Each structure stands twice: as structure tokens, then as C-alpha cells.
Amino acid sequence: MGYMKFKTFLELVEIQAKTASILPYFMGIIYAWYHYQELHLLNLLLFFIAMFLFNMAVDAIDNYMDYKKASKEHNYREEVNIIGRENIPIQLVGTLIVIMVVISAGLGLYLVKQTGWPLLYMGLYCYFIGIFYSSGPKPISSMPLGEVFSGFTMGFMIYLISIYVNAYNVMTFDSQTFFIILFASIPNMFAIANLMLANNICDLEEDVTNKRFTLPYYLGKANALKLFKWLYILAFVSLIISVYVGIYPKMMLVTLLAIPFVNKNVTKFLHVQDKRKTFVCAVQNLALMTTLQVVTFLIGIWVNF
Numbered sequence: 001m002g003y004m005k006f007k008t009f010l011e012l013v014e015i016q017a018k019t020a021s022i023l024p025y026f027m028g029i030i031y032a033w034y035h036y037q038e039l040h041l042l043n044l045l046l047f048f049i050a051m052f053l054f055n056m057a058v059d060a061i062d063n064y065m066d067y068k069k070a071s072k073e074h075n076y077r078e079e080v081n082i083i084g085r086e087n088i089p090i091q092l093v094g095t096l097i098v099i100m101v102v103i104s105a106g107l108g109l110y111l112v113k114q115t116g117w118p119l120l121y122m123g124l125y126c127y128f129i130g131i132f133y134s135s136g137p138k139p140i141s142s143m144p145l146g147e148v149f150s151g152f153t154m155g156f157m158i159y160l161i162s163i164y165v166n167a168y169n170v171m172t173f174d175s176q177t178f179f180i181i182l183f184a185s186i187p188n189m190f191a192i193a194n195l196m197l198a199n200n201i202c203d204l205e206e207d208v209t210n211k212r213f214t215l216p217y218y219l220g221k222a223n224a225l226k227l228f229k230w231l232y233i234l235a236f237v238s239l240i241i242s243v244y245v246g247i248y249p250k251m252m253l254v255t256l257l258a259i260p261f262v263n264k265n266v267t268k269f270l271h272v273q274d275k276r277k278t279f280v281c282a283v284q285n286l287a288l289m290t291t292l293q294v295v296t297f298l299i300g301i302w303v304n305f
């Protein structure tokens with residue numbers, strides 16, 4: 001079956017992009033403690049392993065499907081895709097994906113048994129989106145829905161599940177709770193959606209060649225760039241509202257100090273849309289916004305402000 005170097009494996013599973021799932025996970029832990037004074041450490045650990053493994057599997061599936069479906073009109077398969085570039089045996093990639101998904105699902109089912117049926121439905125949604133994001137006859141990533149589903153699934157569902165596995169025994173899991181947490185997750189959802197949007201803007205021409213018609217294709221590049229800017233604005237506005245209505249402590253307003261840095265990165269990206277030069281702007285914005293939220297949320301609880 002062959003082998004691959006550990007460094008190559010990390011690139012295959014896109015380890016550098018895991019901020020998008022890890023920080024909402026930590027936000028959920030802090031939210032559960034802030035609103036419910038509950039933490040279940042074993043559940044937390046098992047959910048983290050399950051989430052991380054499945055996240056790696058999804059990115060490996062993405063690279064696997066891109067490799068399989070790549071057009072032969074240009075050198076994407078041999079020179080750009082990690083599988084072709086590093087000569088990774090395709091059977092090895094498939095086997096690793098199956099192993100990661102099976103272990104992740106097993107841990108998830110154990111957590112369902114420990115916490116309750118709501119987790120099963122949330123988990124099934126996440127697995128469905130993750131698996132069909134880049135596979136199947138019409139992958140989600142090749143349609144104008146990637147930003148919506150990536151933002152909602154990683155920015156909100158990971159956040160919600162992290163809260164639930166900690167506070168399942170005391171929280172009332174109803175529509176009101178659902179929508180409060182949904183609103184609270186808007187900054188993360190929009191920053192993650194912008195990560196996908198920036199990626200799709202940079203890859204627009206290559207995606208069209210590979211018959212992937214993403215949101216920027218339908219909006220046009222100019223409107224896609226406007227959306228990129230407005231999603232950050234709305235993210236900060238929603239954070240202010242969440243603090244005002246008491247969902248978050250006042251200390252989280254310190255996150256607004258990120259605005260000049262985010263704006264600088266947005267300006268860079270609006271000027272040049274290049275995968276190697278400016279895509280990192282969206283990555284930096286996500287890391288900064290979510291890290292500041294986690295840190296200020298913790299401090300807010302500590303100082304009770």
C-alpha cells in the first residue's frame with residue numbers, strides 16, 4: 001500500500017486550517033461554563049478527538065476528490081495537488097480516510113449514549129455535510145453553497161455540540177436556546193465563511209476549468225469581494241449586540257481591537273486576490289478574531305465583567 005512522511009500527512013489533512021474548528025470548540029467550553037457552570041472533561045476530550053479526526057478526514061477527502069476529478073487540461077494533479085505532487089499511493093489515502101471516519105464515528109456514538117439523542121442528529125448532520133462537501137455527483141464545495149455550509153457547520157455546529165456535551169444534563173435544548181447560540185456564533189460563522197469565500201475567489205479561474213462553479217462565479221468577483229468585506233462588518237456588529245443583550249460578558253468588547261488589523265487584511269485582499277500572497281489574510285483574520293474571543297471570554301468570566 002505504500003507509506004508517506006508524517007509532514008506529508010499533515011499537509012494532506014491540511015493541519016494549518018484546524019483553527020477553524022478548534023477555536024469554536026473552546027468557545028463552546030467557555031460558554032457552557034459561563035451560562036451553565038458545567039464541564040464534563042471526559043466528554044470534552046472524546047469530542048475533541050472525534051471532531052479533530054473527522055475534520056482531518058474531510059480535508060483528506062477534499063484532496064482525494066480533487067485529485068480524482070482534476071481536469072487533464074493543466075498540471076493541477078501532478079504539480080498542485082498534494083497526492084500527485086508527493087506521489088502518495090491513492091489506496092493509502094483512502095484507507096486513512098476510512099480509519100479516521102470510523103474511529104471518529106465510534107467516539108461520537110459513545111457520546112450519544114452518554115448525553116442523549118440530540119447529539120446523534122447534530123452529529124449526523126455534520127457527517128453528512130463533511131462527507132458530501134467534496135464527494136458525490138454534485139459536491140457541496142463545487143456549488144455556491146460552500147461558504148454557507150462551512151460557516152454554519154464549523155462556526156456554529158461545533159460550537160453547539162461543544163456546549164451540549166458539557167451541559168446536556170442541565171440545559172434546556174429548545175428553539176430559543178438554539179437561536180441564542182446561533183446568534184452568538186455569528187462572528188465565528190462569518191469569519192469561517194470568509195475563509196472559504198477567499199479561497200474560492202483566489203481559485204475562481206482554476207475552479208471553472210475543473211467545472212466547479214462556486215459562489216464567486218455566480219456573484220461575480222466584484223460582488224464576492226463586497227460580501228467578503230461585509231461579512232466582517234456584520235461579525236463585529238453581532239458581537240456588540242451579543243454583549244449588549246447579555247449573551248457574552250462585557251470584556252469581550254476588547255475583541256473590537258482586532259478591527260484595524262482585520263481592516264488592513266481586508267484592504268490587502270481587496271487589492272490582490274492571490275492564493276500564495278493574500279489568502280493568508282483571511283486565515284489571519286479568523287485566527288485573530290476567534291483567539292481574541294476565547295481569551296476575552298475567559299478573562300470576562302475570571303473578573304466577572
